[in-house]
Amino acid sequence: MRRWLITGCNGYLGTAFCLALAARGEAVFGIMRAQRTAPTLAAHGIPVMDYAALPAQIAGGDIVVHCAALTHGTAWEAFERVNVSWTIELFAQAAARAAVFVQISSIAALGYANRPAPAVLDEQTPPQLLPGELYGRSKLAAEQALVRQAAGLPLRLLILRPGLIYGGRAPQSRPRQRGLLVDPAQRVPLVHLDSVCDALWRMGDHPTLAGTFQVVDAEQPRLDELLALKLALGLIPALPRRIGPAGYRVLWALRRLRQRRWPDPALLAAELAHHCRQNTYSTTALRQATGWQPACGYVEGWTRAAAAEQEVAHAR
Ligand SMILES: NC(=O)c1ccc[n+]([C@@H]2O[C@H](COP(=O)([O-])OP(=O)(O)OC[C@H]3O[C@@H](n4cnc5c(N)ncnc54)[C@H](OP(=O)(O)O)[C@@H]3O)[C@@H](O)[C@H]2O)c1
Numbered sequence: 613m614r615r616w617l618i619t620g621c622n623g624y625l626g627t628a629f630c631l632a633l634a635a636r637g638e639a640v641f642g643i644m645r646a647q648r649t650a651p652t653l654a655a656h657g658i659p660v661m662d663y664a665a666l667p668a669q670i671a672g673g674d675i676v677v678h679c680a681a682l683t684h685g686t687a688w689e690a691f692e693r694v695n696v697s698w699t700i701e702l703f704a705q706a707a708a709r710a711a712v713f714v715q716i717s718s719i720a721a722l723g724y725a726n727r728p729a730p731a732v733l734d735e736q737t738p739p740q741l742l743p744g745e746l747y748g749r750s751k752l753a754a755e756q757a758l759v760r761q762a763a764g765l766p767l768r769l770l771i772l773r774p775g776l777i778y779g780g781r782a783p784q785s786r787p788r789q790r791g792l793l794v795d796p797a798q799r800v801p802l803v804h805l806d807s808v809c810d811a812l813w814r815m816g817d818h819p820t821l822a823g824t825f826q827v828v829d830a831e832q833p834r835l836d837e838l839l840a841l842k843l844a845l846g847l848i849p850a851l852p853r854r855i856g857p858a859g860y861r862v863l864w865a866l867r868r869l870r871q872r873r874w875p876d877p878a879l880l881a882a883e884l885a886h887h888c889r890q891n892t893y894s895t896t897a898l899r900q901a902t903g904w905q906p907a908c909g910y911v912e913g914w915t916r917a918a919a920a921e922q923e924v925a926h927a928r
Pocket residue numbers: 619620621622623624625626644645648678679680681682683694716717718719773774775776777778
């Protein structure tokens with residue numbers, strides 16, 4: 613029986629993958645650092661192991677899903693070490709046993725800079741990354757290194773690039789502050805957690821599929837549309853204060869100086885590209901290859917999130 617080995621199983625997406633695959637009757641093993649705990653997986657009887665145990669565990673036919681990654685930070689060396697070098701090490705372990713390797717990448721690998729409008733980015737779109745887009749650069753470098761390593765090997769390499777994942781999280785206390793709005797026209801390439809889990813299962817379950825696939829919702833709303841919905845659902849206390857790129861530059865520099873860090877123009881440019889992005893993303897490749905469809909639209913997804921939050925509030 614094939615097994616799914618999920619790295620980063622104590623994280624948001626790793627936990628969801630383990631639960632979703634187990635619910636489909638798949639054999640699942642979570643992998644995480646030795647010092648960590650995964651109470652949700654334990655409650656569902658899903659076994660976990662640490663990375664030291666992994667090489668001896670992998671067998672031919674297994675599907676290794678590399679979900680663990682550094683997602684925040686300002687040091688390129690850390691992104692390179694965790695998201696690129698370590699990914700290649702894990703791939704070598706999977707390749708040694710001819711296991712399927714699924715790399716959880718991100719649409720960030722394409723870069724958030726605006727292309728000539730209207731731009732719908734697909735898997736063939738050339739990446740366009742600013743020097744300060746450290747996370748995206750590390751995800752792209754990992755993708756490219758994996759494709760090089762896998763060339764000519766008798767194994768399947770699958771790369772899944774999700775958009776901004778939402779849903780399924782334990783409801784958190786509502787933000788008390790209003791927040792800041794740089795560009796109301798920013799596009800938000802959301803994807804519901806259930807849609808990402810379904811995409812992973814379909815890709816891994818396919819007997820011959822290999823390659824890179826994006827997964828985002830059909831609707832990728834403007835930020836002002838999303839904020840209006842969240843306000844109506846009571847998920848935010850008020851609409852954020854609009855400051856625009858110029859105001860953001862000033863506040864960002866002041867924040868860095870308060871933290872005794874010199875403002876780095878490359879990081880600022882990357883943050884502004886993120887806040888002002890207009891691109892949308894295609895999922896044609898995934899749909900055609902696997903029959904995948906989004907689990908729900910963003911209005912239904914956020915309405916469900918609000919209902920879950922209210923349920924928890926009432927239970928308290
Ligand atoms: N969430 C999103 O919207 C989104 C969108 C696109 C792509 N992704 C991708 O999805 C994957 C999971 O993201 P997430 O949102 O679930 O993040 P998360 O909740 O922060 O989980 C990250 C996982 O990576 C592990 N990890 C981080 N640094 C590590 C290191 N140095 N050594 C070993 N393990 C390490 C963490 O383990 P520890 O607890 O031990 O640190 C944790 O299990 C990532 O590859 C991310 O790039 C996420």
